[in-house]
Amino acid sequence: MNDDERWMMHAIELAKHAEQQGEVPVGAVVVENERILGEGWNKPISTNDPSSHAEIVALRSAAIQKENYRMPGTTLYVTLEPCVMCTGAIFNARIARVVFGAYDPKSGSASSIINLFQERRLNHHAELECGVLESQCAELLTKFFKVRR
Numbered sequence: 001m002n003d004d005e006r007w008m009m010h011a012i013e014l015a016k017h018a019e020q021q022g023e024v025p026v027g028a029v030v031v032e033n034e035r036i037l038g039e040g041w042n043k044p045i046s047t048n049d050p051s052s053h054a055e056i057v058a059l060r061s062a063a064i065q066k067e068n069y070r071m072p073g074t075t076l077y078v079t080l081e082p083c084v085m086c087t088g089a090i091f092n093a094r095i096a097r098v099v100f101g102a103y104d105p106k107s108g109s110a111s112s113i114i115n116l117f118q119e120r121r122l123n124h125h126a127e128l129e130c131g132v133l134e135s136q137c138a139e140l141l142t143k144f145f146k147v148r149r
Contacts, residue, residue: 001069002118003034004027004077004129004132005132005133007029007031007075007077007099008077008079008099008101008132008133008137009133010027010029010036010039010077011027011028011029011039011054011077011078011079011101012027012079012101012133012136012140013027013097014027014028014029014039014040014041014054014079015041015042015054015079015137015140016140017041018042018043018054019043019081019140019144021041021045021046021047022045023042023043023044023045023046024042024141024144025041025043025079025144026035026042026053026054026078026079026080026141027039027040027041027054027078027079027140028040028041028054028055028057028058028077028078028079028093029076029077029078030058030059030061030062030071030074030075030076030077030095031057031068031070031074031075031076032072032073032074032075032076032117033077034080034085035064037061037062037065037071037074038057038058038059038060038061038062038063038064038065039058039061040054040055040056040057040058040060040061041054041057042054042057042083043057046148048120051082051085053085053086054078054079054080055076055078055082055089055090056085056086056089058076058078058091059071059076059089059090059095061066062074062093063093069092069093070093070094071093071094071095072094072096073096074093074095074096074097075095075096075097075098075099076090076095076097076099076126077099077132078098078099078142079098079100079101079102079103079106079137080100080102080108080137080141081100081103081104081108081109081110081111081112081130082098082108082109082110083104083107083108083109084102084107084109084114084116086109087109087110087116087117090126091116091122091123091124091125091126092124094124095116095126096126097126097127097128097129098110098126098127098128098129099118099128099129099132100128100129100130100132100137101129101131101132101133101134101136101137101138102134102137102138102141103130103131103134103138110128111128111130118127
């Protein structure tokens with residue numbers, strides 16, 4: 001198991017917390033030098049906050065830990081392809097690298113619908129690694145929505 005898979009496994013465990021709380025099972029972790037700076041899972045339903053996606057929760061946690069809203073040199077691992085809102089936050093935080101698991105064909109902004117990571121007119125860009133432990137990440141979502149429907 002390489003480092004990306006190891007950290008994605010951690011994000012998957014965080015996604016399971018979301019599922020236990022009735023939230024869409026997405027987890028995220030911000031890592032710097034093999035150390036967790038921040039982590040989170042989806043919480044928009046429980047917090048009545050549409051911006052409480054796993055990535056945003058993890059970024060907020062990491063910013064507090066780092067005492068800075070900018071986080072160059074960090075990697076964000078997330079179980080689902082980021083949406084436009086989360087990609088904007090990732091770029092504003094100056095995350096160096098994003099690794100995601102499952103593709104999001106309905107709102108993904110890293111390749112599925114649009115790829116903002118390749119949009120040269122934007123000020124910041126992050127390195128992107130797609131589909132790490134994709135089947136495990138996608139399975140969490142598939143099972144969750146199958147039970148819901």
